[in-house]
Amino acid sequence: MMRGPFISLEGIDGAGKSSHLAALADALRAAGRSVLLTREPGGTPLAEKLRQLLLHERMDVLTEVLLVFAARRDHIVQVIAPALARGDVVLCDRFTDASFAYQGAGRGFDREELSKLELLAQTGIAPEPDSMLQPDLTLWFDLPAELAAERLAGVRAPDRFETEPQAFFARVARGYAERAAQSGGRMVRIDAAQQREQVAAQMLAAVAARGWLEGARGG
Ligand SMILES: Nc1ncnc2c1ncn2[C@@H]1O[C@H](COP(=O)(O)OP(=O)(O)OP(=O)(O)O)[C@@H](O)[C@H]1O
Numbered sequence: 103m104m105r106g107p108f109i110s111l112e113g114i115d116g117a118g119k120s121s122h123l124a125a126l127a128d129a130l131r132a133a134g135r136s137v138l139l140t141r142e143p144g145g146t147p148l149a150e151k152l153r154q155l156l157l158h159e160r161m162d163v164l165t166e167v168l169l170v171f172a173a174r175r176d177h178i179v180q181v182i183a184p185a186l187a188r189g190d191v192v193l194c195d196r197f198t199d200a201s202f203a204y205q206g207a208g209r210g211f212d213r214e215e216l217s218k219l220e221l222l223a224q225t226g227i228a229p230e231p232d233s234m235l236q237p238d239l240t241l242w243f244d245l246p247a248e249l250a251a252e253r254l255a256g257v258r259a260p261d262r263f264e265t266e267p268q269a270f271f272a273r274v275a276r277g278y279a280e281r282a283a284q285s286g287g288r289m290v291r292i293d294a295a296q297q298r299e300q301v302a303a304q305m306l307a308a309v310a311a312r313g314w315l316e317g318a319r320g321g
């Protein structure tokens with residue numbers, strides 16, 4: 103069986119990823135595909151425990167980096183790789199681009215060290231142990247930090263990341279832009295400042311362009 107497509111959604115907090123995930127899953131299911139919806143940090147019992155620590159406990163940046171990649175490794179081994187091997191579409195709310203944007207650009211953690219951890223955590227996985235697992239497509243919801251702050255104001259109690267100042271999110275947004283420029287077309291920019299309907303249309307167009315919304319039943 104052919105490996106399923108791996109799609110991640112990225113962007114600063116409040117960019118609108120979660121608002122559009124369900125519609126994308128519905129569109130893929132309507133095309134006859136099995137869809138696994140998951141998120142990072144999280145997606146397994148162990149990684150969800152690490153998520154709670156990451157979102158609510160104070161820690162230094164190296165500890166944060168190590169926990170993010172530990173959660174990711176468990177998530178890949180337990181959930182993502184088996185789903186892809188079954189031929190499912192994996193829709194993941196954040197993946198490694200978030201580590202480069204938040205820990206790298208946001209907190210100033212060394213990008214070369216992040217690249218080493220990326221290689222370590224994302225290789226050695228059957229059926230292709232020698233290649234590094236990466237999303238096939240990343241939908242990058244690009245929104246200026248001030249607009250994201252306006253959208254999030256009063257919506258929910260902020261977690262440890264969401265209490266960071268706007269300057270932090272401006273750095274994170276630039277980190278995503280840099281990562282996108284180096285992604286060789288894997289990351290597709292979605293103008294998240296537009297109205298919901300237009301954001302959804304951009305997202306579906308990017309997925310349709312890969313042929314993943316064409317009927318999968320009986321194909
Ligand atoms: N295009 C849009 N226009 C206006 N408001 C929007 C738009 N998209 C989402 N919102 C609103 O912005 C807020 C943040 O959206 P959402 O929770 O989807 O962002 P997110 O990227 O998933 O954030 P986080 O990563 O922090 O969970 C929500 O209140 C949502 O209803």
Ligand SMILES: Cc1cn([C@H]2C[C@H](O)[C@@H](COP(=O)(O)O)O2)c(=O)[nH]c1=O
Nearest residue numbers: 115142143170196197200201204205263
């Ligand atoms: C994967 C990943 C996530 N983060 C941060 C980014 C967000 O602030 C939180 C997750 O919260 P969300 O409501 O699910 O968006 O975690 C990070 O800093 N590094 C990462 O690799």
